Amino acid sequence: MYSKAHNTRKRVAFLFFLFFTIAVFVHSASTSVAHAQIQLPGLLETIQLTTSPSYPAPETPVRISARSFFTDLDRSVNTWFVNGVAVSQGPGITSFEATAGPLGSTLVVEIKAESPSGAVTTARTTVRPTVTSLAWEADTYVPPFYKGRALPSSGANIRAAAVVSFMRADGSTIKENDIVYTWKINGRVAGSISGRGKSSVVIPGPLLFGETLVTVIAESTDYTYRGSATVIIPSREPYLVLYQERPAGGIAYHAALPQTSSVGDTELTFAAIPYYISTSKVKSSFLSYRWLINNAPVAADPSDPSRITLYSELPEDGALVSLSVEHMLNFLQTANRSWAIQFGGNASSPGISDPFGRVETTTP
Amino acid sequence: MKKRLLIPSLIIAIIASSLGGWYIFLRAQNNATSEAARARGFGSDAPSFSGSSGSTFSNIIGGIIGSPEEGEEQTTNTPPRLWKVSAAPAAGVALFGSSTSTSVQFVDRTTGNIFSANTENGTVARITNTLIPNVLHALWAGSEDVIMQSVDEQGVIQTFSASIVSQDEEAGATPSTAPIGNSNSQREVTAAKKLSGVYLEPDIMAIAVSPQMAEKIFYLVPNANGVLGITAKRDGTDLSRVWNFPIRGWHISWINPDEAVLSQKASSGASGNAYVLSMADGELTPAIVDKKGLSVAVGSAPESILYSTSGPDAPALFVRSKNGNLPLRLSTFADKCVWSSAEEQLAYCAVPQSIPNASLPDAWYRGETHLSDVWWKIDTASGSSELLLSPESEYGVALDVINPMMNDAGTYIVFLDNTTQTPWVMRINADEKP
Numbered sequence: 197m198y199s200k201a202h203n204t205r206k207r208v209a210f211l212f213f214l215f216f217t218i219a220v221f222v223h224s225a226s227t228s229v230a231h232a233q234i235q236l237p238g239l240l241e242t243i244q245l246t247t248s249p250s251y252p253a254p255e256t257p258v259r260i261s262a263r264s265f266f267t268d269l270d271r272s273v274n275t276w277f278v279n280g281v282a283v284s285q286g287p288g289i290t291s292f293e294a295t296a297g298p299l300g301s302t303l304v305v306e307i308k309a310e311s312p313s314g315a316v317t318t319a320r321t322t323v324r325p326t327v328t329s330l331a332w333e334a335d336t337y338v339p340p341f342y343k344g345r346a347l348p349s350s351g352a353n354i355r356a357a358a359v360v361s362f363m364r365a366d367g368s369t370i371k372e373n374d375i376v377y378t379w380k381i382n383g384r385v386a387g388s389i390s391g392r393g394k395s396s397v398v399i400p401g402p403l404l405f406g407e408t409l410v411t412v413i414a415e416s417t418d419y420t421y422r423g424s425a426t427v428i429i430p431s432r433e434p435y436l437v438l439y440q441e442r443p444a445g446g447i448a449y450h451a452a453l454p455q456t457s458s459v460g461d462t463e464l465t466f467a468a469i470p471y472y473i474s475t476s477k478v479k480s481s482f483l484s485y486r487w488l489i490n491n492a493p494v495a496a497d498p499s500d501p502s503r504i505t506l507y508s509e510l511p512e513d514g515a516l517v518s519l520s521v522e523h524m525l526n527f528l529q530t531a532n533r534s535w536a537i538q539f540g541g542n543a544s545s546p547g548i549s550d551p552f553g554r555v556e557t558t559t560p
Numbered sequence: 561m562k563k564r565l566l567i568p569s570l571i572i573a574i575i576a577s578s579l580g581g582w583y584i585f586l587r588a589q590n591n592a593t594s595e596a597a598r599a600r601g602f603g604s605d606a607p608s609f610s611g612s613s614g615s616t617f618s619n620i621i622g623g624i625i626g627s628p629e630e631g632e633e634q635t636t637n638t639p640p641r642l643w644k645v646s647a648a649p650a651a652g653v654a655l656f657g658s659s660t661s662t663s664v665q666f667v668d669r670t671t672g673n674i675f676s677a678n679t680e681n682g683t684v685a686r687i688t689n690t691l692i693p694n695v696l697h698a699l700w701a702g703s704e705d706v707i708m709q710s711v712d713e714q715g716v717i718q719t720f721s722a723s724i725v726s727q728d729e730e731a732g733a734t735p736s737t738a739p740i741g742n743s744n745s746q747r748e749v750t751a752a753k754k755l756s757g758v759y760l761e762p763d764i765m766a767i768a769v770s771p772q773m774a775e776k777i778f779y780l781v782p783n784a785n786g787v788l789g790i791t792a793k794r795d796g797t798d799l800s801r802v803w804n805f806p807i808r809g810w811h812i813s814w815i816n817p818d819e820a821v822l823s824q825k826a827s828s829g830a831s832g833n834a835y836v837l838s839m840a841d842g843e844l845t846p847a848i849v850d851k852k853g854l855s856v857a858v859g860s861a862p863e864s865i866l867y868s869t870s871g872p873d874a875p876a877l878f879v880r881s882k883n884g885n886l887p888l889r890l891s892t893f894a895d896k897c898v899w900s901s902a903e904e905q906l907a908y909c910a911v912p913q914s915i916p917n918a919s920l921p922d923a924w925y926r927g928e929t930h931l932s933d934v935w936w937k938i939d940t941a942s943g944s945s946e947l948l949l950s951p952e953s954e955y956g957v958a959l960d961v962i963n964p965m966m967n968d969a970g971t972y973i974v975f976l977d978n979t980t981q982t983p984w985v986m987r988i989n990a991d992e993k994p
Contacts, residue, residue: 330831344921346809355808356806396806427850444694446696477714477715478715
């Protein structure tokens with residue numbers, strides 16, 4: 197008797213445990229998949245609705261899919277409603293595609309599943325379109341007025357900022373201090389830089405030939421709105437570009453010196469620009485410039501080692517100009533390049549003899 | 561008797577002819593010497609430099625003579641449809657005027673002098689002679705107000721916000737206009753004015769003028785946490801911080817007093833974003849997000865944006881309008897596009913004839929590659945496009961268009977050629993004569 201009663205209690209306990217486990221599983225699955233967009237009427241909701249993409253953008257298609265552990269949705273007659281209006285009905289229709297509205301709008305999608313036995317089960321989700329974007333740049337050098345992005349070389353830092361648009365129905369937006377930001381670097385949550393209001397981060401950039409995967413998940417403090425953005429940031433080697441510099445006109449940033457060129461002048465000043473190296477100025481004590489002319493070292497101008505003036509006495513003289521730039525604190529940030537320059541000859545193109553293509557200089 | 565008379569007559573004749581020959585010889589020598597002397601400058605007035613015409617001006621105007629449209633210019637006095645306004649590099653170019661009269665202004669990059677070119681008769685005049693060396697960027701807040709940016713010896717960006725005033729404006733004198741040189745040479749110089757203004761705070765990374773309130777500017781300056789966005793009057797007063805953000809590299813398109821479009825600086829492999837910035841509260845609203853190599857050309861409304869992305873082989877151009885995003889069949893950078901001022905749905909784009917095998921737009925921005933463009937007119941509503949002008953085939957010149965701008969009447973586009981930095985103006989209508 198004792199043993200029978202004991203077994204019965206064990207069975208009851210096991211069933212209770214099983215029921216509890218399933219309930220917890222269903223609850224956790226629904227909250228982790230449906231996120232803030234899905235509202236479950238209760239713990240024992242038997243249909244889960246998921247959206248794809250997880251965080252729909254405004255005016256974009258969104259697919260809502262239903263699944264259930266308890267209801268055979270493939271055999272039930274499913275009716276889909278959007279904002280209360282039936283839009284699709286039929287047996288086995290387990291997903292539905294809608295178009296998200298503009299920012300601030302809500303799309304209430306509901307499914308009513310009627311099983312062959314007549315049992316009716318419903319589930320509802322609310323789609324609130326959001327936009328989350330990630331802006332980033334590296335703290336590396338590009339010249340003034342350069343139209344392109346500062347890219348990260350090995351060991352450079354990256355500044356990243358999330359711009360989130362969570363708009364309520366009344367048109368007001370949720371401010372960044374009411375948003376919790378979770379940052380992931382290469383798939384791992386970076387807890388120290390995540391948190392409420394932490395919309396921007398400074399992180400180490402990718403190592404040589406590598407890339408950094410940055411993800412931010414933004415969620416309103418009331419769990420109503422969520423969004424996510426991911427960027428892949430590849431490493432870029434520092435890159436040397438040589439430009440002519442003239443007293444009249446300055447550095448000709450628009451006309452880089454090609455690998456091989458012929459210049460009409462016999463005396464020219466060149467400015468080297470080390471793109472994507474970790475510095476704010478080219479005249480930095482952290483940068484080492486080593487110039488070689490025809491493979492012989494040449495002392496750089498200590499006042500500005502990024503510039504060099506070449507003078508040729510012989511007509512049609514040539515020079516192989518080589519430059520190596522190293523970052524004193526980051527030995528992975530180095531750049532080397534050579535240029536073959538023919539002096540006193542015919543310019544190979546108008547932009548070489550004079551970077552502005554002038555027939556004669558316009559020195560006042 | 562006859563012999564006695566004959567001999568002296570012969571002697572007199574020989575002497576007379578010798579003297580005549582000697583005179584002719586000396587005269588010829590004198591002419592040659594005079595020509596040589598004139599060539600060296602004898603007989604010319606010494607340059608006084610009191611006027612506004614200097615060597616730079618001569619070089620700039622002289623360059624026009626060598627431009628490809630020289631023949632038409634000399635015979636008709638009317639600039640050709642595609643007109644190289646100056647042979648000297650410019651830091652910026654702009655268009656002013658009404659539907660009946662349009663003038664081009666450009667800032668000489670070397671001197672900072674401002675020149676004006678008349679699109680009707682082809683005259684080019686120097687407006688100011690204030691020396692601002694090596695100007696890299698110039699923009700206008702009206703035909704009498706200009707902002708110039710340069711970089712000093714320490715690598716700091718200097719921004720000069722100035723108005724064009726007469727040399728003796730305080731005395732109330734009115735400027736005069738006087739032709740120089742041959743009256744038919746289309747060279748004219750206005751008695752030079754000067755620039756009077758202030759230097760704004762250093763290291764302004766990007767700057768824009770309010771489209772409706774020319775006295776207001778919006779600019780970005782770096783700080784320890786990223787960048788500050790500041791509105792101010794053009795004289796640097798009435799400062800107001802409207803925005804701060806961790807990312808520094810932006811392009812500004814100020815479309816109306818309340819909104820500006822900020823687009824991230826582009827790179828081929830980097831996702832870029834463009835946002836609408838509310839000037840009232842500094843809030844960003846996404847316009848275009850997560851596009852690789854994104855660059856934009858913004859119309860008069862934030863809904864009107866042409867944008868380009870870096871494709872696997874060539875850039876792809878799209879239009880974002882009230883009707884959604886529409887891919888266009890032209891392969892170019894939005895940097896080369898401008899919206900029509902006359903018709904809302906029209907835009908004009910310079911489209912490269914071929915795309916070099918390089919990482920674009922980065923290599924183009926670094927000045928390592930140059931392009932040869934053809935102008936297209938685009939109906940952004942339908943997505944259709946129409947060839948407008950081919951500089952290379954019609955004028956024999958390869959132009960790499962940057963900074964295009966259209967006049968209010970929608971009749972002209974000015975731009976810089978990225979290869980030479982020279983200013984150009986193009987008339988939209990091929991048949992119409994100014």
